Amino acid sequence: MLSKKTKYGLKALTYxxxxxxxxxxxxxxxxxxxNISQKFLENILLSLRSTGFLGSKKGKGGGYYLIKxxxxxxxxxxxxxxxxxxxxxxxxxxxxxxxCDDCPDEQxxxxxxxxxxxxxxxxxxxxxxxLSDLLTG
Amino acid sequence: MLSKKTKYGLKALTYxxxxxxxxxxxxxxxxxxxNISQKFLENILLSLRSTGFLGSKKGKGGGYYLIKxxxxxxxxxxxxxxxxxxxxxxxxxxxxxxxCDDCPDEQxxxxxxxxxxxxxxxxxxxxxxxLSDLLTG
DNA sequence: AATTACCCTATAGATTTAATAGATATTCAA
DNA sequence: TTGAATATCTATTAAATCTATAGGGTAATT
Numbered sequence: 001m002l003s004k005k006t007k008y009g010l011k012a013l014t015y016x017x018x019x020x021x022x023x024x025x026x027x028x029x030x031x032x033x034x035n036i037s038q039k040f041l042e043n044i045l046l047s048l049r050s051t052g053f054l055g056s057k058k059g060k061g062g063g064y065y066l067i068k069x070x071x072x073x074x075x076x077x078x079x080x081x082x083x084x085x086x087x088x089x090x091x092x093x094x095x096x097x098x099x100c101d102d103c104p105d106e107q108x109x110x111x112x113x114x115x116x117x118x119x120x121x122x123x124x125x126x127x128x129x130x131l132s133d134l135l136t137g
Numbered sequence: 138m139l140s141k142k143t144k145y146g147l148k149a150l151t152y153x154x155x156x157x158x159x160x161x162x163x164x165x166x167x168x169x170x171x172n173i174s175q176k177f178l179e180n181i182l183l184s185l186r187s188t189g190f191l192g193s194k195k196g197k198g199g200g201y202y203l204i205k206x207x208x209x210x211x212x213x214x215x216x217x218x219x220x221x222x223x224x225x226x227x228x229x230x231x232x233x234x235x236x237c238d239d240c241p242d243e244q245x246x247x248x249x250x251x252x253x254x255x256x257x258x259x260x261x262x263x264x265x266x267x268l269s270d271l272l273t274g
Numbered sequence: 275a276a277t278t279a280c281c282c283t284a285t286a287g288a289t290t291t292a293a294t295a296g297a298t299a300t301t302c303a304a
Numbered sequence: 305t306t307g308a309a310t311a312t313c314t315a316t317t318a319a320a321t322c323t324a325t326a327g328g329g330t331a332a333t334t
Contacts, residue, residue, distance in 0.1 A: 002225040004324065007248050014247035026278070035239050040325060046280070058279045059333025075251065088139040102172050110151035111144050114212065115222035117266060121258045129254060134247035141291065163311065183313070187291055196300025197310045 006082040008036045009044045013054075013078065014134050017070040024056070024063030044082070051077050070132035079126055086120045086126060094123075143219040145173045146181045150178075150191075150215065151271050154207040161193070161200030181219070188214050207269035216263055223263060224256045 012035045016025060027045060031038040045064050048054045054070040066073070079086060080095065087093035091100045092115045100104075106112050148171045164182060168175040182201050187192045190205040191257060203210070216223060217232065224230035228237045229252045236243075243249050 001221075002248070002252065003322090007226070010248050010251065011246075024278095028278085037325060039288080039327085042281095043325095056279065057333080058331075060277045062278050064279090064334070084138075089144070100268060108271075108273045109148075111139070111147050113271055114147065114266060115139065115298085117262050121262045122255060125254050125258045129251060134250050136247075137244040140289095161311095165311080174292060176294080179312075180314095182293095193312065194300080195298080195310085195312045197302065199300070199311050201312090 003083060004040075005044055006079070008034070008041060009048060009082040010078070010134070011036070012041060012064075012072075012109050013048070013066075013131055016054075016064060016066050017131050018135055023063065024044050024065045026063040028034060029063070048078070048081055051081055053077070070135065071130050073131040075126040075129045075131075076123070078131070086122055087115065089115045092116045094119075140220060141177075142145055142181055143216070144217075145171070145178055146185060146219040147215070147271070148173070148209075149182060149201075150185070150203075153191075153201060153203050154268050155273055159202050161198065161202045162202040166200070185215070185218055190214070190217055203268075207272065208267050210268040212263040213260070213264045215268070223259050224252065226252045229253045229256045231256075254261060 012030050015030050015034055019025060025042055027038060030036070030045075031041045045054070045056070049056060049064075053066060053073050054064060055067045056062070056064050076086070085093045085096040087096070089100070089111060090096055090098035091103065091106055091109075091112055100109075100112075103109050103112070139234045149167050152167050152171055156162060163177055164178055167173070167182075182193070183193070186193060186201075190203060190210050192204045193199070193201050198202060213223070222230045222233040224233070226237070226248060227233055228240065228243055228246075228249055229236035236251075237246075240249070242248050
């Protein structure tokens with residue numbers, strides 16, 4: 001299941017991308033418009049800031065704004081921050097690899113084999129989908 | 138993240154498929170060989186029985202056995218029972234469709250759009266991967 | 275001084291991962 | 305045929321973790 005964090009994060013980013021301005025938009029506005037708990041959204045946007053494509057400004061008239069163009073923001077980056085590793089098991093993760101402690105041999109592990117396929121498939125989607133692709137029309 | 142239930146279930150099924158017999162194999166043997174909590178595995182195998190490709194026999198010499206050939210058991214069936222719906226959000230689920238209560242319009246929802254792609258991609262993998270494909274060369 | 279992002283803590287609820295105890299069905303041998 | 309052994313089935317519960325949210329205070333900007 002997709003977490004609400006990811007769901008809300010995607011909606012917020014899409015909302016920002018949908019505005020044709022690079023002026024900051026307040027958390028309150030996004031939360032209200034997308035029907036999201038404001039406090040929760042605070043944390044979400046904060047964590048997204050680490051990606052480098054999202055900027056923020058404090059004080060009156062402050063808020064969040066996209067630094068990069070939506071067509072340059074791939075879903076791989078977004079999903080990794082919001083949902084965590086794209087791989088469903090750490091032993092097939094590109095960025096968060098970890099050996100399974102209960103699995104003696106990866107090469108002969110059926111779970112490993114299946115999840116490798118799934119990871120490749122998902123990675124293909126996320127790499128080729130950009131924030132701009134999520135906009136309507 | 139893949140649940141341990143799914144992980145264990147896949148390993149157990151692969152173990153059964155790896156035996157060249159259709160004689161029942163006890164939970165104890167599978168649990169021991171695959172390093173799984175036996176009681177946990179009991180529940181897992183029980184839930185897999187509903188798929189129709191897994192049979193069981195009680196009493197001495199009893200256990201679990203595959204009814205169908207591993208090449209006829211697609212991962213779609215296995216994953217749906219173990220991990221639940223393949224879709225990450227219910228509004229793109231084939232078998233468990235449900236409207237999002239907080240989303241006014243699916244057509245213009247960015248999450249919907251992205252998750253549709255992911256679902257298609259995963260479905261493609263699961264439909265084209267069979268239990269026999271998970272066995273070691 | 276007002277506004278808004280930032281940061282930290284806590285918590286109720288749900289889910290996952292089992293552990294425990296016993297009931298039921300089958301087999302086999304005395 | 306009866307009883308002991310075996311092994312699946314069922315239910316309950318508990319610990320641990322994750323999720324979603326709320327509260328309250330700090331820092332920066334206008």
